[in-house]
Amino acid sequence: MIPFRHLLRSMPLLTLLLATPAPAASPDSRTTIDLAAEASRPATNDLARATVFAEATGVTPSDLSRRINGLISDGLRTARSYSSIKTQSGATHSYPVYGKGGKIENWRMRSELTLESSDTGALSELLGKLQASMGVASLAMLPAPETRRKAESEAMLDALAAFRARAKIIAEALGKAYRIRHLAINSSGRPPVVPIMRAAALASADAAPMPIEGGDTQISANISGQIELLE
Known part of the structure; x- marks a missing residue:
């Protein structure tokens, strides 16, 4: 039998143990849930970007270079008459054309120009003129940088609201x-590049403006994250 005086000595400790609350759950032990949400906004394709090229075959590289450079110079001269169109020189490639026996029979050269403008009417007219002597490799309609940024911001806010709404539903x-x-x-959203007819078909076309339709690009914002349920 435990002496009474020993029991008295142990009572403060026993009282302290009984009065101590259970430790709170640590953040690491709380339930977490992974969530994702997405939203999109249309962005007007208000910027046109085209690549035109001059291509020819010649007996000697020097003769071929003079012909291609002349076509590119004429194209630049025509393009510079449109102040609303940004023009930039592109890639130039030349390579030999081999015949029987592995001998070089001819040389082929291709040189490009890049055209960019928010004035689709002017670019359409210019492309119609350039097709008399040059081919069109590609034509893409896309949102201008400021147009894209605006759509991205709006889509991001929509996606955040959707994420919070999902989190609230689950928690409640x-x-x-x-x-x-x-x-x-x-965020994502890339407009497709519009394929163009073969250069041979374009070379025989008249100087009618090339039809350009802008349309929209869907800009998407994706939110992924994790919520923690609280006690």
Whole structure:
């Protein structure tokens, strides 16, 4: 039998143990849930970008170079008459054309110009003129940088609102409050490049303006993250 005086000595410790609350759940032991949300906004394709080229075959590289450079110079001269169109020299390639026995029979050369403008009417007219002597390799309609940024911001806000709405639904269904632990935000949306007819068909076309239709590009924002359910 434990002496009474020993029991008295142990009572403060026993009282302290009984009065100490259970430790709170650590953040690491709380339930976490991964979520994702997406939203998109249309961005007007208000910028046109085209690549035109001069291509020919010649017996000697020097003769071929003079012909191609002449066509490119004429194209630049025509393009510079349109102040609303940004013109830039592109890639130039030359390579030999081999015949029987592995001998070089001819040389082929191609040189490009890049045209960019928000004035689609002017660019359409210019492309119609250039097709008399040059081919059109590609034509793309895309949002101008400021147009894209605006659509990205709007899509991002929509995606964030959708993420918070999902988080609230899940937390309320479980009878919990929540906090956001982390978020990752990404945006996307690339307009396709419009394929153009072969150069041979374009070379025989008249100087009628090339039809250009802008349309829209869907800019998407993707939100992924994690919420933590609170006690």
